Amino acid sequence: MSEPFFSVRNVTKRFAGLIAVDDVSFDVREGEIVSIIGPNGAGKTTLFNLLTGQLVPNAGEVRLDGQVINRLPPDRRAKLGLGRTFQIAKPLIALTAIENTMMGAFLHHRGLRTAESKALAVLEQVGLAARANVRAGELTLSERRRLEVARSLALEPQLLLLDEVMAGLNPSEVTDSIALIRRLRQTGLTILLIEHNLKVVRAFSERVIVLDHGAKIAEGDAETILNTPAVVTAYVGQRKRA
Amino acid sequence: MSSIHSTARVWSLFALGLLLALLPLALLAGNLFWVNILIYTYLFAGLAVAWNIIGGFGGQFSLGHGVFFAAGAYMTAQLYLRWGISPWLGLIAPALLCAVVGALIFWPTFRLKGSFFAIATLAFNEVGLVMANYLEGITGGPRGLQIPFRAALANMIFADQRIWALLMFAFMALCLAVAIMLMRSRLGYYLLAVREDEEAAHAAGIDVTRVKLLGTALSAALASVGGSLFAMYVRTIDPPTVFSLADIGVKFALLALIGGIGTITGPVLGAFLIIPAESYLRASLGGGLPGMHLVVLGLVMLLAALFMRKGIAGAIEAAWRRWRRPAVRSPQPGATTPASEAGRA
Numbered sequence: 001m002s003e004p005f006f007s008v009r010n011v012t013k014r015f016a017g018l019i020a021v022d023d024v025s026f027d028v029r030e031g032e033i034v035s036i037i038g039p040n041g042a043g044k045t046t047l048f049n050l051l052t053g054q055l056v057p058n059a060g061e062v063r064l065d066g067q068v069i070n071r072l073p074p075d076r077r078a079k080l081g082l083g084r085t086f087q088i089a090k091p092l093i094a095l096t097a098i099e100n101t102m103m104g105a106f107l108h109h110r111g112l113r114t115a116e117s118k119a120l121a122v123l124e125q126v127g128l129a130a131r132a133n134v135r136a137g138e139l140t141l142s143e144r145r146r147l148e149v150a151r152s153l154a155l156e157p158q159l160l161l162l163d164e165v166m167a168g169l170n171p172s173e174v175t176d177s178i179a180l181i182r183r184l185r186q187t188g189l190t191i192l193l194i195e196h197n198l199k200v201v202r203a204f205s206e207r208v209i210v211l212d213h214g215a216k217i218a219e220g221d222a223e224t225i226l227n228t229p230a231v232v233t234a235y236v237g238q239r240k241r242a
Numbered sequence: 243m244s245s246i247h248s249t250a251r252v253w254s255l256f257a258l259g260l261l262l263a264l265l266p267l268a269l270l271a272g273n274l275f276w277v278n279i280l281i282y283t284y285l286f287a288g289l290a291v292a293w294n295i296i297g298g299f300g301g302q303f304s305l306g307h308g309v310f311f312a313a314g315a316y317m318t319a320q321l322y323l324r325w326g327i328s329p330w331l332g333l334i335a336p337a338l339l340c341a342v343v344g345a346l347i348f349w350p351t352f353r354l355k356g357s358f359f360a361i362a363t364l365a366f367n368e369v370g371l372v373m374a375n376y377l378e379g380i381t382g383g384p385r386g387l388q389i390p391f392r393a394a395l396a397n398m399i400f401a402d403q404r405i406w407a408l409l410m411f412a413f414m415a416l417c418l419a420v421a422i423m424l425m426r427s428r429l430g431y432y433l434l435a436v437r438e439d440e441e442a443a444h445a446a447g448i449d450v451t452r453v454k455l456l457g458t459a460l461s462a463a464l465a466s467v468g469g470s471l472f473a474m475y476v477r478t479i480d481p482p483t484v485f486s487l488a489d490i491g492v493k494f495a496l497l498a499l500i501g502g503i504g505t506i507t508g509p510v511l512g513a514f515l516i517i518p519a520e521s522y523l524r525a526s527l528g529g530g531l532p533g534m535h536l537v538v539l540g541l542v543m544l545l546a547a548l549f550m551r552k553g554i555a556g557a558i559e560a561a562w563r564r565w566r567r568p569a570v571r572s573p574q575p576g577a578t579t580p581a582s583e584a585g586r587a
Contacts, residue, residue, distance in 0.1 A: 052445065053444075054441065054444075073444065073449075074441075074445050075443075075444050075445075075446075075447050075448055075449045075450070078444075078445060078446060078447030079447050083445075084445050086441070086442070086445070090439045090441060090442035090445075091442075092434070092435055092438035092439055092442060093438065094434075094438060095434060095435075095438060096245065098245055099245075099431070099434070102431060103431060103432070103435045103442075103446045103448065104446045104447070106428045106431060106432070106446075106447075107446070107447040110428055112246055112426060112427070112428070112431075113246070115428070115431075116245070116246060132245070133245050151442070151446055152445070152446075154446075155446065155447055
């Protein structure tokens with residue numbers, strides 16, 4: 001097989017004495033949905049930040065479409081086709097939803113009008129078109145998360161990294177979000193998501209990567225993985241105790 | 243419907259605003275005391291608009307813009323005094339220099355956030371003051387520079403104060419036009435994104451440092467032009483004047499703050515309120531109780547900070563929204579009535 005679309009090789013991140021991400025490797029093929037799960041503190045968000053450029057790994061390599069990107073700052077990675085959302089949504093609160101989305105759209109549409117129409121199209125895609133002229137600070141939590149997705153989608157990415165976009169949503173909002181991700185996937189987008197909600201992970205029922213104490217402890221399809229004893233101990237066991 | 247105003251609408255509002263700003267000059271052209279005040283009002287309105295580009299839109303609260311102002315003043319004056327270069331040309335070189343060097347000296351401070359950035363840039367102003375006193379060959383040291391009065395268009399020295407008022411008015415119009423064009427461009431939007439959240443801006447593919455550098459360069463160049471005009475108007479410049487914190491460096495920020503930081507019109511409104519009030523109070527109160535005008539001004543600023551967090555422009559916008567909202571909503575079925583809406587607002 002040719003080189004994978006997105007490959008993570010032996011990535012390690014240390015903070016002083018703590019190894020937050022320990023020698024993690026995996027691949028994502030084009031058009032795939034891959035979920036990363038793991039208990040709190042497993043290093044999921046740190047791993048994400050290594051992939052998007054918020055953090056630089058101490059060792060290892062990240063490649064997108066054959067290009068080594070692990071030393072590039074986040075804006076350069078975005079230009080190469082990597083879109084991301086933040087676990088804690090980062091709306092530009094003084095600006096309207098459409099202005100927020102335009103910030104992403106400007107990457108490929110320099111003009112104000114073209115960026116605006118691109119942004120509006122994306123807002124429609126995520127179901128926020130009616131709220132286009134509302135300030136991001138006045139949006140609800142679920143709307144903010146969708147705005148977060150909209151801003152990264154407006155970048156027209158090849159790979160979308162979603163960091164717990166379902167957290168804090170009610171069941172019907174979760175169902176909507178799953179439908180949204182499915183629609184995105186049908187457009188050919190490759191998606192890597194961090195998810196806490198096992199219902200969501202099952203919904204996609206594709207490849208799942210399990211992190212625990214910074215290391216990858218399992219990888220495989222959702223049903224198999226969620227029944228692996230090590231995963232149950234690390235992940236589900238933790239949930240019972242909580 | 244597009245949220246971006248049409249080009250025609252924006253520029254006709256711009257023209258209308260300029261006409262309004264000219265009105266006081268037309269009415270007071272015969273009164274030299276007020277013409278002088280208007281000269282400063284237009285100049286500082288322009289400077290506050292220039293500051294607002296990086297300070298307001300870009301969110302980088304610079305207190306170091308006095309350096310650009312001073313650089314423009316000294317360089318234009320020296321180019322004229324030493325080599326007889328017309329100030330019309332002599333204001334270009336410092337503007338370009340401030341754009342490049344200004345961006346470079348600000349670069350290391352961009353890592354600092356909020357008040358730490360403000361304090362670091364404040365230090366530039368103080369270093370500038372010390373250097374201007376020390377480098378006698380360039381600045382004339384503590385004695386400063388005196389430009390002899392030789393009225394001529396080429397010398398940018400005019401016997402008629404009204405010409406100065408028009409020139410400062412043109413400077414304000416230039417700064418406003420630049421700000422409007424900027425905010426209708428990608429760079430303008432990127433400045434807003436950087437102000438709101440740098441991490442989010444990064445993730446949206448924005449090179450945050452580059453955006454800050456470009457915003458600073460533009461802002462610094464305009465501030466330098468303001469300094470050049472100031473030098474040719476007062477014809478006496480010395481370090482304590484051009485590096486004054488209360489009257490120059492901090493004032494740009496203050497005018498923008500009172501008028502409405504990060505808005506197009508705010509800095510102009512701030513200048514039109516504060517500069518005449520200050521000059522008038524200084525003249526009327528200064529005789530009896532020296533410094534009294536500062537007490538009154540300080541009180542005005544305090545009240546503005548307490549009750550108009552978004553400045554005059556913000557207060558006007560809020561009033562406008564309150565007035566507009568019922569009219570927009572009432573036709574919808576089931577919408578609240580204008581009366582109940584107004585009652586809630």
